[in-house]
Amino acid sequence: MDRGLYVAMTGAKQIMQAQAVNNHNIANINTVGFRADAVSFVSQPIYGPGYATRVNAVASDAGTDFSSGVMQSTGRDLDIAVNGSGYIAVMGSDGTEAYTRAGDLRVSVDGAVTTAGGQPVLTESGPLNIPPATTVTVGNDGTISVVPLGLNPIGISPTDRIKLVNPPQRDLQKGSDGLLRLKDGRKAETDPTVTVTSGVLESSNVNAAQSLINMIELQRLYDFQVKSMNSSDQNEQMAEQMMSNAS
Amino acid sequence: MNLALWSAKTGLDAQNTQMAIISNNLANANTTGYKSQRAAFQDLMYQNVRQVGAQSTQNTQYSTGLTLGTGVRIVATEANYAQGSSTTTSNPLDLQISGRGFFQITLPDGSLAYTRDGSFTLDNQGNVVTASGYPIQPAITIPVGTQSVTVGNDGAVTAVSASGKTTQIGQVQLADFINEQGLQNIGNNLVIESAASGSPQTGTAGANGLGTIQQGSLETSNVNTVTELVNMIECQRAYEMNSKAITTTDQMLEYLTTNLS
Numbered sequence: 001m002d003r004g005l006y007v008a009m010t011g012a013k014q015i016m017q018a019q020a021v022n023n024h025n026i027a028n029i030n031t032v033g034f035r036a037d038a039v040s041f042v043s044q045p046i047y048g049p050g051y052a053t054r055v056n057a058v059a060s061d062a063g064t065d066f067s068s069g070v071m072q073s074t075g076r077d078l079d080i081a082v083n084g085s086g087y088i089a090v091m092g093s094d095g096t097e098a099y100t101r102a103g104d105l106r107v108s109v110d111g112a113v114t115t116a117g118g119q120p121v122l123t124e125s126g127p128l129n130i131p132p133a134t135t136v137t138v139g140n141d142g143t144i145s146v147v148p149l150g151l152n153p154i155g156i157s158p159t160d161r162i163k164l165v166n167p168p169q170r171d172l173q174k175g176s177d178g179l180l181r182l183k184d185g186r187k188a189e190t191d192p193t194v195t196v197t198s199g200v201l202e203s204s205n206v207n208a209a210q211s212l213i214n215m216i217e218l219q220r221l222y223d224f225q226v227k228s229m230n231s232s233d234q235n236e237q238m239a240e241q242m243m244s245n246a247s
Numbered sequence: 248m249n250l251a252l253w254s255a256k257t258g259l260d261a262q263n264t265q266m267a268i269i270s271n272n273l274a275n276a277n278t279t280g281y282k283s284q285r286a287a288f289q290d291l292m293y294q295n296v297r298q299v300g301a302q303s304t305q306n307t308q309y310s311t312g313l314t315l316g317t318g319v320r321i322v323a324t325e326a327n328y329a330q331g332s333s334t335t336t337s338n339p340l341d342l343q344i345s346g347r348g349f350f351q352i353t354l355p356d357g358s359l360a361y362t363r364d365g366s367f368t369l370d371n372q373g374n375v376v377t378a379s380g381y382p383i384q385p386a387i388t389i390p391v392g393t394q395s396v397t398v399g400n401d402g403a404v405t406a407v408s409a410s411g412k413t414t415q416i417g418q419v420q421l422a423d424f425i426n427e428q429g430l431q432n433i434g435n436n437l438v439i440e441s442a443a444s445g446s447p448q449t450g451t452a453g454a455n456g457l458g459t460i461q462q463g464s465l466e467t468s469n470v471n472t473v474t475e476l477v478n479m480i481e482c483q484r485a486y487e488m489n490s491k492a493i494t495t496t497d498q499m500l501e502y503l504t505t506n507l508s
Contacts, residue, residue, distance in 0.1 A: 020251040023492045024316030027258030029485045031288035060311035109426050109445040116287035132425045134456040149456035178290040215495050222499045230506045
């Protein structure tokens, strides 16, 4: 049996998975604060008796693209975008601290400030809660000021501050819920230099042109693998024919 | 099933919903008191295909893992409760709330609904009703022979009778919610209370943070048509790209079946 067939088969399967990653990026081209996933192929030689002639290509995470998306002005007070690098701290559904760039915030009925996905936004000392208010303003450093219901604008008072962090990108990894966390499970330190702009949302950083080119490239690579599977098949057929002729 | 196909399919679905929301906003660009909606996209869960750091053999580990995202979904529609612009109509029963708050309306089943649309009219009994004929709460009835009706900034309704006598005949009350985004739209320019909105706090206009009432003007829709058109272009292109992703994945599979059969 020609084992080259299996190398090509592995290649085709892994390329299809890479295509899935690329399609996931394209599907999230309008997701606020989304960070594109990258995929790379690593070679994995197969060791065994005889020469190590076969090397499988295996698709692997190549991390996340941390470049900034485009800033879109929305005019809504509770839409915030992080300037430059940095993240908003939220509580993931598993209760751990996680980080996101999606700043489309809302106030729930009990006064908790959450993201659109319902994750509570964190301050240095826990989830952020605000009293019933006429207006809510988010300052550059994440300070939340509210005018409580029934008070004049003079009654504006800073209530708390959103925890903004800026850990090194190499320490961050995306969890299965799409939120970023530190690889070692620690909490990141508050970084006072991170600033936000209110009334603006950051778009997804998926590059449409690049994703399409990736898509075409992966398609062609896939074709190569299939072609090579086809060739293995033909070799096999040819060998079989010769053997049957010889007998 | 093929994840690449399904991932792209979720993208098509989400863009399709987004387009429906944009269309609804544009269709309501002239609806009094309409609040524009927008879709909140969120990435779907990630599948961990190969755990980073798992043992590749007894003595070695995978130095890299593989996680596959599974697409996108629209997790919520958010209403933008920013004040719409004001249009002057000079109609005495056109009321506008400037600031927070909602008019309270009694639905035919007796329950309460809320609206920012203050284009009131009279029914055959002289009751103040919405364009759909639902009475305002607390009910206000304009007596026969009334010469003019004045609604003050605080919602006090006074009428001048045929004899020239001025009397207060009612009071427009406003309701406010902690989380107005959580109100549920039921059509007819009405919203109703939900578990997410909290319970209504009623009060006099101008008091406790409630807005004031302006007679003779209406709040227009707060849909920004330029924004919607730009969103529409973006949505269309994203739809095309997702559709292209499906075609490409399909071609890959087709190539496989035609060449290996």
